[in-house]
Amino acid sequence: MYKTFIILLLSLFINTFAKAQSIVPSIVIGRDTLPHVTLDEVNVFAKRINARKYARQQKRNHRLVHNVRKALPYAKIAAAKINEIEALLAQAHSKREKERIIKEEYKQLMKTFKKPLMSLTVTQGKILVRLIYRETNNSSFHHIKEYKGSVNAYFWQSLALLFGNNLKADYEPEGRDKEIEEVVRQIEKGL
Numbered sequence: 001m002y003k004t005f006i007i008l009l010l011s012l013f014i015n016t017f018a019k020a021q022s023i024v025p026s027i028v029i030g031r032d033t034l035p036h037v038t039l040d041e042v043n044v045f046a047k048r049i050n051a052r053k054y055a056r057q058q059k060r061n062h063r064l065v066h067n068v069r070k071a072l073p074y075a076k077i078a079a080a081k082i083n084e085i086e087a088l089l090a091q092a093h094s095k096r097e098k099e100r101i102i103k104e105e106y107k108q109l110m111k112t113f114k115k116p117l118m119s120l121t122v123t124q125g126k127i128l129v130r131l132i133y134r135e136t137n138n139s140s141f142h143h144i145k146e147y148k149g150s151v152n153a154y155f156w157q158s159l160a161l162l163f164g165n166n167l168k169a170d171y172e173p174e175g176r177d178k179e180i181e182e183v184v185r186q187i188e189k190g191l
Helices: 002-023 051-091 095-118 122-136 140-148 150-162 178-189
Strands: 026-029 032-035
Touching: 051 095, 051 122, 051 178, 095 140, 122 140, 122 178, 140 150
Parallel strands: none
Antiparallel strands: 026 032
């Protein structure tokens, strides 16, 4: 009885194995048996883009490029001016001389840049604050605090917050400022 059961089980297994072999065509390579299946042709279509959404995105990109082009020169000038002021302050011997240098430079900057900077939009101002951080590795708040004092820095920070800006904003080229960084790099390459 035991032998009969094993023979029956073995024949069932061999029969199932033979059917499985006949269902899937295979190729024998050396001592390996590999399945050989021909797949049906598949059509791949590109995802349809919403024309309105695409147009909106293009308009947003053009606006960002325009705003960065407007703010980037001021950020470069600010970085150069900060380096120049740092060099002058390093040569100054007394606190009074340092204060005089800062006062003169501030007066000259206001005379030169007050009107053009006042014509910037709020968005361009936000971009400018971030670009200043990019160029100097310090926030605008830090620079104001360093040169004009804490009271002035907190006053300008409060005013900036009223307009939705933040002078303490840092620059994240791999994070939230990735698009700005791409535009800056294209501008610097001359594109």
